[in-house]
Amino acid sequence: MSGESLFLGPMPLSMKPYKGTRDFYPRDKKFLRFLAEKFSNILNLYGYLEYDGPMLESFDLYAAKTGQEIVETQLYHFEDRGGRKVAIRPEMTPTLARMVSAKIDELPKPIRWFSFPNLWRYERPQRGRLREHWQLNVDLLGGVNPQSEIEILSVAAELLKSLKALPFVELRVNSRAFVNFVFEKQLSLDAKQALVLEKLIDAKAKMSEVEYLGKLADLKLTDTVVEKVELYSRMGLEEALKVFACPEIEALSSVIQQINSQYGANLAVFDPTIMRGLDYYTGMVFEAFDKSPDNPRAMFGGGRYDNLVGLFHEKKQLSGVGFGMGDVVLSQFLETHGLMPDLGQDLDVYVAYQSDDFQSSAQKISIQLREKHFLSVVVSQEAQKIKSAFKSANRLDSTSVILLSEDEFSRNCFVWKNLSSGEQIELPIEGFLAQSSFKSALEKLKKS
């Protein structure tokens, strides 16, 4: 070996995916498809239509709408070969806003749309945070309050229900309109102070008590106000209704009541500390929490935002309610609670033959199984001994094996064996589809 190659030889290519991203091997992709189908089935029941946009958008779209921190530190952006500044989408809402704005007059309102795009953020990879993740986005635009709020929470509940997750989750609900009422009207803060205080309460869970109290002191509020803020942030719904008696808390209370009457007494819970970001939301906000104290994180959330199309239309307004739910956090939640779905086996039938002379019969049997019964069938490419055939079937995760061996073939027959029950039947090569033993074995196979 020459010394040179140690320093100048090409680096070996890495077999790992790019940092913070995942390869989806067939089992992983099957799980993602499982989620996508659950989402799409539930959302179709409520009349939500799927949309999608391109992976790249103009950089300006995010510079204008997305939070400062994301654009400055997390957005993937670059210049294309024609000098256009473009970015890989870090969230779906700007694309939604652009697409809806382009057809604002022709789209029937309210608009019910969903999407399950992959989104990119430059992050330090850690539990629950990756550079590429898939996020369900559900939005109801141009609808009426509180029907839209109730519908969006119902849809969130139905999604959780379809994943058997409902008993483990709590929807913590608040209203930004109510918070503003309390902070501005009752505590006499100006809009700027109110915003800073909301931001602080939003971030409280990530701080130590000392840090929180320090930042609270920085706001230079009077002792009375600080005391009231403390009281406020521990307030239950009954008390809030009694103390403030404003339309904002009454509307929220009615939303919570309706959700709980449909899904059980404790699904929706009033939580005055839920703020849900700071730029978009103007009405109801919510976050779904794992009730388990071991996993005290928001799984997903959303709320009402005003005027989605303001960036594109000076004189048009379109308010909405929506939420986003990412695949990484959701999978971790499902794993924690033993809710990962059974994704089934990869293959229905593996067809093997002992002599090359039986190959064309093997192909004919397979074609009939695919065409008439939609079974997934792989035919061996070479003659195999019985032991090797079973080994192949197991490696391919097949539910059953068909064997064409000397003995049966001489009687124009083959054997079909169900690998989970161990049952096997002999069938004639010609006309096996019509045999009653075939039909009952097929039933059992589909159940196993």
Next chain:
Amino acid sequence: MSGESLFLGPMPLSMKPYKGTRDFYPRDKKFLRFLAEKFSNILNLYGYLEYDGPMLESFDLYAAKTGQEIVETQLYHFEDRGGRKVAIRPEMTPTLARMVSAKIDELPKPIRWFSFPNLWRYERPQRGRLREHWQLNVDLLGGVNPQSEIEILSVAAELLKSLKALPFVELRVNSRAFVNFVFEKQLSLDAKQALVLEKLIDAKAKMSEVEYLGKLADLKLTDTVVEKVELYSRMGLEEALKVFACPEIEALSSVIQQINSQYGANLAVFDPTIMRGLDYYTGMVFEAFDKSPDNPRAMFGGGRYDNLVGLFHEKKQLSGVGFGMGDVVLSQFLETHGLMPDLGQDLDVYVAYQSDDFQSSAQKISIQLREKHFLSVVVSQEAQKIKSAFKSANRLDSTSVILLSEDEFSRNCFVWKNLSSGEQIELPIEGFLAQSSFKSALEKLKKS
């Protein structure tokens, strides 16, 4: 208006998608889902499993494997915030090679995988070519020849069949091994000359006759060789078998025969001018052509390539056969031949009510229709007059309307109207699911 704002004011944000890309409004997305489901259903029957990888890959992965032209002029690449050189995937094969290499020993062979990723190339947008398109990739790795060749062509045929496209398409088949045999052994060209000539024949369809002859002359072949090349490129299968009688053309002939015996005499056709690119392919190559003379373009194609994993493993080999099929060219083909699918209506039932007092009944009816019969149902958010209810139902592309109006409500009933047949029935609000008139109306709705 100050003069300043004319020059310094922010540019209005464009509502168009980034150049060369598409927005997928619900109808567009539904078509893409239709394709994805067709693909996935057919491929599952043959035991192909779906995989996927991240949108971004290391730049080096393409620098090493992808054609020079693509990397230099068409690849989207940039440095991430950590100084890593990354690229947006322009094709799926390098990702496939990386993923398979990483698990080369544990994956059961042959590997049958497919994917339907979005791919990016910096191109001047034109008919059939966009910067972002979706491409089905099907690969069979580590299989036996000619069974793998036959299976891949069968799968391509099944996909076309499921789209009702088979009668309009011809699979033009050749073998790079055969071409090499002819050019090197029979015409005594060296490997370099053979490659240049293959490249020229590959590009011939895009040139004028004069241009082609000029480039042929540049190769400085003897007149006899030029004459033989001309004869070669017009040769039919029978003649090729007679003249060359080598194992390469005999193997190809047997593949063609088997495909045609299964799918009809003229689906697979020998075409000695099909070369299918120049870097990957080493055995059978094919391109699917629209038989219509108005659309003389390859719709998709593929072939056998050697050693997919060579970049990652010095001592391992994995050969494969596969093809790629893009959504843009495919949709244009389907449109041309009137084969675009009926994507159905957006909604099954639109539920309207004449008075707010009926709203909770409307909700209860909807929940039952969703839970018991998986119908997609939208409930009006406000009381509506009958005329306005029908208008909403039409705008939402609903198959039927449920109306709760004063008259029927006073008798604890509602009306369900099928909008395509015009038939309507009256049903009791309580227990309507058990009514026989409901059941037969439901049957008709599902068929319409």
